[in-house]
Amino acid sequence: MKNKILILSFSLIVIFYKSQSASAYSYFGIGVMDNVDNARNLSLGGTGLALDSESNINFKNPATNVEFMPGIAILDVGGVVKYNTTTSSGAKDKRFLSNYNNLGIGFRITPKMFFTASLQPTSTSDYKISSTAPIEGTTLQYPVYLEGSGGIANVAVGLSYKILKDFSLGLKLRNNFGSITRTENIAVGSSTLTDVKVIKNEYYTGFGSQFGFFYKKTLKDNLSSISIGGTFDFKTKLTGEGTLKETHNADSETIKDVKYTIGDTYLPKEYGIGASYLHKNKWMATVDFQNKNWEGLQYGSTYEKYYNQQIYSLGLEILPQKRNYTSISDGFVYRLGANYDTGYYKISSIKIDKFEASAGLGIPLKNGFMLNVGYSYGVRGMSSAIIKENYHSINLSLNFVNRWFQKTYYQ
DSSP states (O other): OHHHHHHHHHHHHHHHOSOSOOOGGGGSTTSBOOOOOOHHHHHTTTOOTTOOOSSOOOSSOGGGOOOOOTTEEEEEEEEEEEEEEEEETTEEEEEEEEEEEEEEEEEEEETTEEEEEEEEEEEEOOEEEEEEEEOTTSSOEEEEEEEEEEEEEEEEEEEEEEOSSSEEEEEEEEEEEEEEEEEEEEOOOOSSSOOEEEEEEEEEEEEEEEEEEEEEEEOTTSSOEEEEEEEEEOOEEEEEEEEEEEEETTTTEEEEEEEEEEEEEEEOEEEEEEEEEEETTTEEEEEEEEEEEOTTOOOSSOOOEEOOEEEEEEEEEEOOSOSSOSSGGGGOEEEEEEEEEOOSEEETTEEOOEEEEEEEEEEEOGGGEEEEEEEEEEEEOTTTOSSEEEEEEEEEEEEEEEEOSOOOOOO
16 A cells, blocks of 8 residues: 555656746746645645644644654645636736645654655746847847746655643754756847847755744633644755856857856745634634745846735634544535735836635545645736736645554464
């Protein structure tokens, strides 16, 4: 069974390892920093700072994974399929996209310590932009076509440690890595000048860390609880290098082929705080707030202005009323959520904000499997932005709960 799960996990990575954000805004910086998580958290509006569960790993706050039984291991693999519509000056571009969202594993090391490991996207870059540039010394314009692809991913390990009965701490270490290809095609359209193609391949890498805390107080009825969780991420420096190749398409002559070092590139310092309330094991409400300190950061490839980003998230989870059920539908978990993201950069002095609403379903399957399905509708560029994006996405994640590290007894 374990081999089958591993094969399934790697198969899903192959299927979903494509861009998940065909956004013109992914031209800026190292790409779009979309909220990436398993389908449960995404269906709850992207919350997770104060969520725990006996059947889902929470990769958003490493301190929350303290409820699993000894000998239990959980595998989590998930992806997203998205339909994106971009509108600008009356023109529309529509595309289907897909990507993996998460591949993770978690298990208890000691009665008070829990370990996780994960692979997730950090950012994605996928854009096609047409523009014009002036021909020096004339009033004419020539077309310029910009394309980009790639992104940054991260591999992470996390530890949760239960300090007290109601209080735990967590630590996550990440290695961010990945490459972005930027292509610029200049169609001069002159008999004396050839078309020019410039390709930049940039590779980034850098380590980051996250600290978290989690407090959960069970109320007198033993069926209700209040939880508070928070995280803090230090500013992460990404080192990078690139290659630039310039060719003239008419004769395929290479004019430039050089290596260069990318200037200082950073992921921002950030903090978040969240709370959740579980009511008599019937339903749970959750709320998160995150702040990311982008102000003052700058990237060498693009020169937009950054400002501090705030994300406000809400979620509601309705739990099964029967612990022992004969029909799968009796064990369904229903989820609703919404979030508002102020964005973190300005284009033509306009903030690029985003709103997203979500709904989801947790479906218990046989042999310890749990299928989480979520739907989200979002709008990016709400504040009179030049480019407006609407998207529909389906998030899927499959959890497998199994007993490991236990001896087999024969009678």
